[in-house]
Amino acid sequence: MTMPNQVIFIDDEAHIRMAASQTLELADISVACFENAEAALQKLPADFPGVVVCDIKMPRMNGLAFLEKALSLDRDLPIILVTGHGDIAMAVGAMREGAYDFLEKPYSPDTLTEVVRRALDKRRLTLENRTLRQELEAQSVPGPRIIGRTPAMQRLRLLIRQVADTAADVLILGETGTGKELVARSLHEYSRRRNGNFVAVNCGAVPEQLIESELFGHEAGAFTGARSKRIGKLEHSSGGTLFLDEIESMPLPLQVRMLRSLQERNVERLGSNQPIAIDLRVVAATKVDLREAADQGEFREDLYYRLNVVTLDIPPLRERREDIPLLFQHFALVASARYEKEIPALSTQQVPILLAHTWPGNVRELRNLAERYVLLGENCGYDLERLMPGAGNVGAMNLKEQVEQFEKSLIEQALNRCRGNISEATEALGIPRKTLHDKVRKYGLDRRQFRT
Structure with a gap:
């Protein structure tokens, strides 16, 4: 390097x-x-x-x-x-x-x-x-929060700040449950389009026979059952942001029409020959490799290149395990406030259970667990293994990896409580100052990030 x-x-x-x-x-x-x-x-x-x-x-x-x-x-x-x-x-x-x-x-x-x-x-x-200053400004802006201290999440937040207020269309890549819509909403909220509509369309959830009308709208009488005019999602999002989730599910014939609308920035309702100018920013999301899908003829190559102006890659939760305790704590506190239930703080014995799980559902699965912890935890003594079947399966990491993850998490928690003060963290952890310095370097931690 x-x-x-x-x-x-x-x-x-x-x-x-x-x-x-x-x-x-x-x-x-x-x-x-x-x-x-x-x-x-x-x-x-x-x-x-x-x-x-x-x-x-x-x-x-x-x-x-x-x-x-x-x-x-x-x-x-x-x-x-x-x-x-x-x-x-x-x-x-x-x-x-x-x-x-x-x-x-x-x-x-x-x-x-x-x-x-x-x-x-x-x-x-x-x-x-x-x-x-940029981080403090970002945290003071109303809107979604992208939580995580790992380098990958820091890079993601930086990229969002860099491209949010541009006109560039964005393609978000990430597995199911990683938070693609959260990233799309962040792009919208941190841009000058924040006062316009944020319109989300799940291309995989709308029936194929309805998706064209859903996106482009229709005039009265355009087809059987079209009794009145309907404004489509593209037109409705003019002045704001259109979020196309699961873009890989969009039917191929519709992709041609979508490409033309994105290139010319206008839309024609079904049953009309009159183009309507639109001013929107398109954010598309996918959980598959669109380049590979285009090579196999399952996705239009020209639409792929049109959408792929800027790419944001969201790492799965298993690749940023250090963020898991922080995310769980956040979701638990939110759920605790929503349901007005007091809960005990996550104990040091519970952290290894969270770190050992493979999290196939990613952040969505973790958030669901945090809500169960708040709603049902009292009935089982807040036992995570009972709230999360299979949580005791430690096959994802060997013993050395589990110990290191646990140790790193404890050090992060101590530095967070002590706001990055090494002397106080040393006393809280009960280890020599040099040992803490060595471990901070080993795990790539920066105590300055815990000062605010």
Whole structure:
């Protein structure tokens, strides 16, 4: 695995680029060198996790022009300018315009490394604070919550934030019960379409002879039994979001008509020749590989490509077991409030039962168990094995895996209660501080995520 570049170094002189590259690489700082500012600007990604070192005097776009353009993309990006002896006043002025620091030629390798390290520390803190603000803003927005601390779920939430307010159609992939409609609703609620309709259609639940009328609507008298005009789901979702669940179940002949409506963004009701303009965002969901279905002639390839602008992949619950206790607790608390029943907290003896189960029904199955725990738990002493037949089957994980999952869950719970405070968590768990540090590293935990 290659590290992402931490430094973009811009200088029009090859020997200076080579020397700087060697200096930074020897200090374990990855670097990408460019001979002109235009090329570097084109390769500068959004939320670049590193810093930029740029010479001031260069042909075409000089360092000051680069500074202005780069800061217009990200005002917090640390940019270190390199200047000759006679340009110090110019560099000081540039710092007032937002440059992080400047280096005067000739500079020593140690000076370059020190300034870059300080800038990287500042950049790291800036991005951490930015991410925290985004998470807090997302949690304060009314609407669905996507719960989970695993890297896969963090990536999913990030992708949702990135694409929610765009016009791009989205294809959601996930097994039954993973929460595809929840993701679709999140895309809708976090977009500017949130005030429009969110219209959900399960293509597999509507009878084939009715689905065309359901989607496109009909005029009075369009067919036997059509006594009055009906607005279809596509037209009803104009200004909002149309969610097509189980899109793989849509009949092939109807896929042709759906493709045309999505491409032209208009719809014709059955029995009418008048196209009606629609403004909608389509989110489709499937539990099968549509690419494979298209290859086998079971799904139209052109519709697949039309829907597959952005793909969001939801991992099954068995691939994010660390989230299981957190999800169960959430669902149990929601059910407890709904049914007005007090319940005991999940005990440390119950966690391994949840972790060992294979969860073929994914989050939906876990939510159902949490509701049974609230409604029926008192009758069986809140025994999960009685509420969930087969929960004692530990074949999904060997003993070592079960112990590690259990240990990781206990550490997460302690860090959560102590809001990431290592000293308090050490005392709560009754283990030495070094042992806790070692286990936090072993399980890839970041105590900062437990501070809020």
